[in-house]
Amino acid sequence: MSMRPDMMSNKERIDALLKGRPIDRVPHFPFIPGFCARNVGYPIAVMYSDAGKSFDAQQKTMEQYGFDWGPLYGYASYGTWEFGGTIKMPEGDYEQAPAHVTFPVQSEADVAGLQLPDVKKAGCLPTAMAFSHLQEKSDTPISVICGGNFTIAGNICSVETLCRWMLKKPDLVHALLRLATDHIVDLVRYWVETFGADRVIPQMWEPSAANYILSPKQFERFVLPYLQESSEKILAMGVKHILYHICGEQNANLPYWAQVPMGDPGLASLGEEVDADTAIKYFGDTCVIIGNIDGKVILEGTPESLYRLCTETIAKLKHAPRGYMMCSGCELPPASPPYNVYVMRKAINDAGWYE
């Protein structure tokens, strides 16, 4: 089929959306590194180990499938390597992203000796910085992606250990969250000093704070204060927007998430577990809503079922007060049928125009 011609460039569309001005159609937000690797014939590991190839694969795939925004670099196990542990790059048919091998904190005693990482040298950060220089050159949004505060803390000592300490040794959890929070602020400051506050849009992914793991009360006590602190410090640097990927089942946490400053507008990326009305209730007045097409349907659904899901989601969210960008609810499964990825863009073409 032929797509209706856009009336704005990708950059014009994103700029207008973030400034609260009218846009021609719903943008298509990418969360697709593994799919891009397969699309251009690279191993998925390259997306995390080689900034140039990662950027190139994403840019080519986004052009092919009509994504807006721009290439992104980051992964959910962020923090393990940067704080002194080890990770392994994905390999084989079923691995999707880097995974921890050894945690920097193995015992209670290790917490006291933990140091803040050097943001210029630690772990993946030199690669992330090289990637952001490519974002700068191509005039796409400059992201710095890391875990949310709690997810980084879990990546330092393992989520199970963090869970046990929450009840038995809360001081250790607060010590790790302090380090994670200070690191996030250091990291974003480095990006802001390099590229300018108006160009940097940090992304924080917080899967480990989901209600699969934590109660809302635990979220309120251990997660919310640190999210608020790092957000406030980042916004005080002059950053205008922060993207939070509120990953997985977090419905019971949403009243707290709504208290986290994310900028004007903020960017709230939600999984399929949060329905459209709930998303608008908690984030509609303050954030552009991003999401929440179910990865299972993208991977295993028929094109018809996926098209129906996308058009229904667009209909519910396109008039969200601060805007909407369609995206998979979490990373688009790398093995998704290419036709299904095209179907998502087709759904925007058919149902996503603002007349």
Added chain:
Amino acid sequence: MASEEKTREILKAIQDAVVGYDEETCERLCSSVLEEGIDPHRAVVEGLTGGMERVGELYNSQEYFVPELLLCADALNAGLNVLKPHLKIEDAARKGKLLIGVVEGDIHDIGKNLVRIMFEAAGWDVYDLGNNVKIERFVEEQKKANTDIVALSALMTTSMLAMPKIIGALKAQNPGVKVLVGGAPLSQEIAQRYGADAYAPDAVAAVKRAADLIG
């Protein structure tokens, strides 16, 4: 020898110690079971397992989450370590044998660990293969342990794709083996399509489904 009343009192206190994730008290109470001449098997079933059943209910009603569940399991294991050496051979007759693991490509094992905990608490023999388990290893270990059930866990949509291959390989080797699947991206519909015998949405349901599968 403790009176029936005293026995019930201790067993109830063991349950409470498990529910209250009080490892030290649970260990002490299980020692007192031995001192008072109470049947250790009864203490396991009515005290420790009974406590974990209450924990399961609290988890289902969303009063307990993963942190509480992990600590309750620690308390249970502390008590079990005291009682285990004193169980008679006939007490060791278990409900069934389970092989469990997170599939290849996936290192997320909290869900799998919770399932293992609930099966152990319910009196199953559990063979835990850990995470990122290759297809061949599931097949080899199932044959070696001759388990009634294999439980497969995945958190990622990408790693979930290994499940139909594992199920196919397990059934080719042993058509009688039952396969139970679970994890965030799974559903009843996907489980059926992959050829699994059952799907469980959480750790408590997994034990019930497994019991149904082996009748």
